[in-house]
Amino acid sequence: MTETNNARKNEQEPCRYCGGNCPNDEDHACDGYLGDIDSIYATGTELFEFLYAKCREDHDLLAMIVDEYLVSLSDNKLIELEDFLTNNFGDD
Numbered sequence: 001m002t003e004t005n006n007a008r009k010n011e012q013e014p015c016r017y018c019g020g021n022c023p024n025d026e027d028h029a030c031d032g033y034l035g036d037i038d039s040i041y042a043t044g045t046e047l048f049e050f051l052y053a054k055c056r057e058d059h060d061l062l063a064m065i066v067d068e069y070l071v072s073l074s075d076n077k078l079i080e081l082e083d084f085l086t087n088n089f090g091d092d
């Protein structure tokens with residue numbers, strides 16, 4: 001069985017716990033969805049907090065992430081970042 005990628009407008013995919021309408025109807029959502037027992041719905045914020053905590057402990061990890069981030073940037077984004085750094089931390 002393959003999961004179809006039907007992107008109905010403004011409607012989220014079926015609940016990954018029960019297959020029901022939980023993401024669209026939190027008032028009647030199942031316990032799995034509400035508690036997110038398997039962290040299926042972990043948000044970017046949670047990811048950030050996790051990574052941030054890890055990076056504070058492990059500076060090698062931080063260096064790796066910064067490195068990968070810089071490599072992933074386009075030329076325009078690099079120029080933007082350079083401007084940002086110069087404006088905020090530059091000497092002149």
Ligand SMILES: [Zn+2]
Binds near residue numbers: 017021022
């Ligand atoms: Zn559900």
